[in-house]
Amino acid sequence: MKNNPSVLIIFYTRRGNTAKMAQAVAQGAIEEGANIKLMRIADDVPMEIIKKDETWFETHQKLEKTYPTSDEFAIIEEMSKADAIIFGSPTRFGNMSHEMKKMWDLSTDLWFTGKLIGKVGGVFTGASSVHGGQETTAVSMMFPMLHQGMIIVGPSYDTKELHESGSPYGPSTIVGPNSDQIKEVDLVVARSLGAKVTKIAAKLAD
Ligand SMILES: Cc1cc2nc3c(=O)[nH]c(=O)nc-3n(C[C@H](O)[C@H](O)[C@H](O)COP(=O)(O)O)c2cc1C
Numbered sequence: 001m002k003n004n005p006s007v008l009i010i011f012y013t014r015r016g017n018t019a020k021m022a023q024a025v026a027q028g029a030i031e032e033g034a035n036i037k038l039m040r041i042a043d044d045v046p047m048e049i050i051k052k053d054e055t056w057f058e059t060h061q062k063l064e065k066t067y068p069t070s071d072e073f074a075i076i077e078e079m080s081k082a083d084a085i086i087f088g089s090p091t092r093f094g095n096m097s098h099e100m101k102k103m104w105d106l107s108t109d110l111w112f113t114g115k116l117i118g119k120v121g122g123v124f125t126g127a128s129s130v131h132g133g134q135e136t137t138a139v140s141m142m143f144p145m146l147h148q149g150m151i152i153v154g155p156s157y158d159t160k161e162l163h164e165s166g167s168p169y170g171p172s173t174i175v176g177p178n179s180d181q182i183k184e185v186d187l188v189v190a191r192s193l194g195a196k197v198t199k200i201a202a203k204l205a206d
Pocket of ligand 1: 012014016018090093095125126127128131133175
């Protein structure tokens with residue numbers, strides 16, 4: 001049993017919603033005693049494209065201040081040290097973002113050396129429509145975790161809000177044309193994942 005397991009939360013965001021979900025996951029982890037670290041994956045889109053969209057550029061600049069990005073190799077290095085790792089990505093055509101996939105595709109050394117084997121983790125996401133692929137995105141994020149030997153934890157129905165938000169695969173939110181606010185139930189489920197991963201990491205860590 002380890003009292004203060006280290007929980008690394010890795011996320012990508014374009015419009016900032018996945019960052020808000022990451023904060024809720026972090027809060028749940030902290031409430032269970034975790035030492036948390038949030039790491040944001042950078043946009044893999046040329047700046048001239050981002051600048052063409054005023055809202056995107058503005059959000060990009062704000063995010064750079066609040067959540068400075070780390071390069072993939074720095075994130076990968078932190079992954080090898082953490083007791084638990086939780087991944088968040090917006091839904092991209094029912095799949096994780098290419099920024100997150102790229103990070104995994106650069107993680108061969110972790111795989112060869114088995115550094116993630118036995119580490120506990122979970123996933124969370126967001127999408128712009130009700131059935132926009134939240135569950136498939138959550139599951140897509142699990143594939144590399146399983147290949148790397150991780151133990152996957154999802155939210156569970158002792159969190160009653162799971163009947164209204166997210167799925168047993170992972171917390172999620174709907175932020176799009178019809179709603180620009182993350183609901184409290186989404187945040188409750190996100191916090192529950194952070195808490196549950198931390199509790200299990202504490203039991204598993206040496
Ligand atoms: C290329 C692209 C693909 C997307 N695919 C989906 C999708 O399959 N389903 C959906 O509901 N929303 C989709 N969206 C909307 C995003 O999931 C939504 O804007 C995102 O979750 C917001 O998260 P963020 O604020 O962290 O960037 C897509 C957005 C982009 C840019």
